[in-house]
Amino acid sequence: MVETLIYIYLLICVSMIVFNVVTIFVFHHQDKKLSRRSENFKQEIEDQIKHNAPVDEEYLKKKLKKVKYLTAFEKTLDRLFQEDEQQIREYIESIYPVFAYLTFEYLEKNQLQSAYFPFLIKKYGIFKGSGDVTLSTELLKLVHSKNLYCKENALEAIYTIGNADAVLEALEILDRAEQYYHQKMVTDGLLNFSGDFEELADKLWQKFPRFTVNMKTSVLSYFRLHSDTQAANVLRVMNDNQEDREVRFCCIRYFARHKYQPAYQNLLDFTQYTEKDWEYAAISATALATYPGDKTIETLKDLLRNRNWYIRYNAAESLDRLGMDYESLIDIFSGDDRYASEMLQYRFDRRNLSEQEAVTV
Amino acid sequence: MSPETFEIIKKILEIVNVFFVIYLIGYSTFLFLSVVIGSSELYKKHKQEKLQNAITETYYIPISIIVPAHNEEVTVVETVHSLLSLEYTTYEIVVVDDGSTDQTAQKLIEAYNMKPLHRPIHRRIECQPEEFVYESVDQKVPITLIRKKNGGKADSLNMGINACRFPYFICMDADSVLQYDSLFKISRPIIENPNVVAVGGVVRPSNSVTLENGRVLNYRLPKSIIASMQVLEYDRSFLASRIMFDKYNGSLIISGAFGLFKKETVITVGGYDHSTMGEDMELVVKLHEFCRASQTPYLIKYANDAVCWSQAPEKLRDLRRQRKRWHIGLFQTMWKHRVLFLNPKYGAVSLISYLYFLIYELLSPFIEIFGIATVVAAYVTDLLNVPFMILFFLIYAVFGCILTITAFFARTYTADLKVTAGEFLKASLLCFFETSVLRFIMAWVRATAFIGYKHKKLHWGKIERKQINIK
Numbered sequence: 001m002v003e004t005l006i007y008i009y010l011l012i013c014v015s016m017i018v019f020n021v022v023t024i025f026v027f028h029h030q031d032k033k034l035s036r037r038s039e040n041f042k043q044e045i046e047d048q049i050k051h052n053a054p055v056d057e058e059y060l061k062k063k064l065k066k067v068k069y070l071t072a073f074e075k076t077l078d079r080l081f082q083e084d085e086q087q088i089r090e091y092i093e094s095i096y097p098v099f100a101y102l103t104f105e106y107l108e109k110n111q112l113q114s115a116y117f118p119f120l121i122k123k124y125g126i127f128k129g130s131g132d133v134t135l136s137t138e139l140l141k142l143v144h145s146k147n148l149y150c151k152e153n154a155l156e157a158i159y160t161i162g163n164a165d166a167v168l169e170a171l172e173i174l175d176r177a178e179q180y181y182h183q184k185m186v187t188d189g190l191l192n193f194s195g196d197f198e199e200l201a202d203k204l205w206q207k208f209p210r211f212t213v214n215m216k217t218s219v220l221s222y223f224r225l226h227s228d229t230q231a232a233n234v235l236r237v238m239n240d241n242q243e244d245r246e247v248r249f250c251c252i253r254y255f256a257r258h259k260y261q262p263a264y265q266n267l268l269d270f271t272q273y274t275e276k277d278w279e280y281a282a283i284s285a286t287a288l289a290t291y292p293g294d295k296t297i298e299t300l301k302d303l304l305r306n307r308n309w310y311i312r313y314n315a316a317e318s319l320d321r322l323g324m325d326y327e328s329l330i331d332i333f334s335g336d337d338r339y340a341s342e343m344l345q346y347r348f349d350r351r352n353l354s355e356q357e358a359v360t361v
Numbered sequence: 362m363s364p365e366t367f368e369i370i371k372k373i374l375e376i377v378n379v380f381f382v383i384y385l386i387g388y389s390t391f392l393f394l395s396v397v398i399g400s401s402e403l404y405k406k407h408k409q410e411k412l413q414n415a416i417t418e419t420y421y422i423p424i425s426i427i428v429p430a431h432n433e434e435v436t437v438v439e440t441v442h443s444l445l446s447l448e449y450t451t452y453e454i455v456v457v458d459d460g461s462t463d464q465t466a467q468k469l470i471e472a473y474n475m476k477p478l479h480r481p482i483h484r485r486i487e488c489q490p491e492e493f494v495y496e497s498v499d500q501k502v503p504i505t506l507i508r509k510k511n512g513g514k515a516d517s518l519n520m521g522i523n524a525c526r527f528p529y530f531i532c533m534d535a536d537s538v539l540q541y542d543s544l545f546k547i548s549r550p551i552i553e554n555p556n557v558v559a560v561g562g563v564v565r566p567s568n569s570v571t572l573e574n575g576r577v578l579n580y581r582l583p584k585s586i587i588a589s590m591q592v593l594e595y596d597r598s599f600l601a602s603r604i605m606f607d608k609y610n611g612s613l614i615i616s617g618a619f620g621l622f623k624k625e626t627v628i629t630v631g632g633y634d635h636s637t638m639g640e641d642m643e644l645v646v647k648l649h650e651f652c653r654a655s656q657t658p659y660l661i662k663y664a665n666d667a668v669c670w671s672q673a674p675e676k677l678r679d680l681r682r683q684r685k686r687w688h689i690g691l692f693q694t695m696w697k698h699r700v701l702f703l704n705p706k707y708g709a710v711s712l713i714s715y716l717y718f719l720i721y722e723l724l725s726p727f728i729e730i731f732g733i734a735t736v737v738a739a740y741v742t743d744l745l746n747v748p749f750m751i752l753f754f755l756i757y758a759v760f761g762c763i764l765t766i767t768a769f770f771a772r773t774y775t776a777d778l779k780v781t782a783g784e785f786l787k788a789s790l791l792c793f794f795e796t797s798v799l800r801f802i803m804a805w806v807r808a809t810a811f812i813g814y815k816h817k818k819l820h821w822g823k824i825e826r827k828q829i830n831i832k
Binding site for chain 1: 382386389393396404408409411412413414415416417419420421422476478479480481483496498499551552553554555752753756757759760763764766767770771774
């Protein structure tokens with residue numbers, strides 16, 4: 001029995017050696033072939049541009065539907081971009097019909113290859129801002145995929161094309177699916193939307209009540225990072241007591257970034273939530289830095305004495321951001337609350353150091 | 362020797378023989394499976410990345426990098442310098458000087474124009490008090506230096522956790538360099554799954570590697586044989602077992618040299634334990650135990666493309682010290698979390714990972730030394746089939762050697778690092794030496810780890826430090 005085992009292990013050893021040799025050979029061979037194909041494409045593109053010749057669409061369609069040629073083509077475009085970006089942008093625009101054809105080809109391939117194609121759409125801004133319905137509709141099929149990368153690349157391509165209806169549908173598909181997606185994937189992705197923002201915002205608000213909490217927070221973060229135009233709607237959501245607290249926190253953050261006076265009283269009210277829902281007070285303490293005034297300063301001074309570390313920290317940071325000086329906060333520094341004065345002292349010392357450094361520079 | 366005694370010895374040796382056959386089959390099968398699974402995973406990932414099947418590098422999670430340091434004046438400035446060149450947007454660096462007796466703090470203060478500040482620290486987990494805090498105001502990302510009373514590495518990490526601002530933190534060593542894309546790569550599992558509470562990165566020996574802005578300029582095996590063998594050992598370990606354990610959420614180790622953790626979860630379990638030598642492993646096992654016992658959905662992932670370059674000991678004396686420390690740490694962790702032993706409540710972590718570490722890591726040096734002693738006993742009693750034994754060991758050594766070289770290739774090629782024919786030859790010879798010689802030396806070192814061991818709470822493992830080769 002032991003002998004048999006030894007022979008089995010010997011066989012495994014031989015198989016592994018063969019595997020290693022084949023792997024080295026394949027890797028070496030693949031790299032060489034990729035470079036050769038890329039060089040050929042480069043020559044062809046340069047000749048075509050030089051002689052102002054029409055694109056041979058059929059030739060490109062035939063070649064690029066094979067992924068090994070598409071990867072070489074990507075490598076070529078990257079090289080040419082470094083030489084003359086404008087010229088290559090124009091070249092890419094001239095081959096849009098080829099990419100339109102390839103969409104159908106690549107959607108039929110396995111998920112690994114399907115995911116690659118929308119990546120190129122995004123990377124080279126193909127059909128950017130065109131709102132192309134056919135292409136967007138096709139890409140939506142990939143959003144249904146269970147493969148996260150396929151989904152992600154398709155979403156990125158849809159944002160780039162800029163069709164608001166397609167974006168909305170993509171988000172709904174994403175929201176309905178049981179698979180997790182990180183909030184950042186939606187928020188940061190939406191920031192790449194190249195279509196009409198107002199149109200997209202209207203559509204998003206219409207669907208907003210039906211979104212999950214994760215999607216609501218993603219969309220609100222997107223609005224926050226995009227502009228201050230959605231304040232009225234955001235305030236409405238913030239004032240809704242039935243709304244999830246994470247969603248309401250997102251709204252407070254919106255008003256921390258964009259000053260909106262009608263929200264001010266609500267922010268002050270939130271600072272009273274210092275026990276169970278202390279997060280409201282902590283986030284509002286940060287937001288108040290955007291709303292200078294006596295009432296704000298008094299509130300922040302009160303918060304500075306709160307026993308919750310985060311509330312105190314945020315209040316000190318806001319007082320610092322409001323540019324308060326030592327004299328106007330003398331009651332804190334000379335008071336008997338050591339934690340409050342320490343927290344404030346740290347912020348002030350840090351600001352002084354930064355200012356000194358700026359002067360030195 | 363009487364015939365009865367001879368028969369008894371023969372019987373005992375037969376039983377021992379069967380035990381070792383089972384033991385070696387178990388280990389060889391594990392090694393084989395893990396190398397095959399690990400290699401195929403790396404090749405699959407390599408193909409995926411070539412076709413851009415990856416999360417785009419635009420999503421950033423704010424990360425705090427905690428660098429515990431004790432007498433690291435030789436390397437600490439270079440380490441922080443390398444951290445400043447990472448390609449990542451939102452992160453901070455927190456260096457915790459654990460009562461160094463050299464110029465560690467002073468070197469940093471001067472190099473980065475740091476200023477003293479009375480920064481309040483939110484002490485959520487126990488640690489020694491701070492003596493002073495310095496911060497930088499003119500660097501790419503905030504750098505904080507906290508000098509504290511000596512309390513050991515775990516205590517320094519706990520201080521770092523208390524002081525850091527972001528929801529995820531990375532622990533690393535002060536003699537290590539993170540590759541330029543390592544923060545993005547180690548944080549990717551968090552973007553992909555919300556239940557991830559910890560991610561381990563790959564640690565590779567930096568001896569003889571030249572780095573520029575976190576990028577590898579020149580990769581070759583170190584001149585030191587001891588360090589070279591560790592390159593192969595690390596490749597096998599990080600490629601093989603860790604990828605396989607990762608497949609079923611069973612990783613028990615995230616190297617202290619490079620790991621990412623969710624701060625809140627670590628605080629919930631009480632942070633690093635400063636009573637053990639293997640605080641890195643202890644934390645991971647504790648996270649498993651806590652999450653499984655409380656039925657909290659969780660994942661501990663392994664990012665096989667997030668690379669940290671760390672100095673491997675070049676002298677046998679340093680290597681022995683390091684391995685002794687690791688073995689004591691392993692024992693302390695296994696003992697402290699013995700509830701995981703064959704306990705179905707903890708699933709595969711108990712029934713596979715814990716058992717593997719118990720048999721093939723903790724007890725293996727004793728078993729191997731016992732094996733050698735048995736061979737000697739069998740030889741003395743003339744019960745040893747010498748040609749068969751030689752063949753058996755030879756096959757075993759070749760088998761281990763080929764799997765190691767496979768791991769080395771897989772790791773090298775999928776990271777687009779090229780090796781010359783000479784390097785290949787050197788690696789092959791060293792593999793054989795590592796499997797047939799170093800392994801037994803290390804078995805002896807580990808088996809005798811507890812001799813002369815005193816419970817040193819504030820212990821820092823030290824190897825001779827050299828300037829990191831950064832351009």
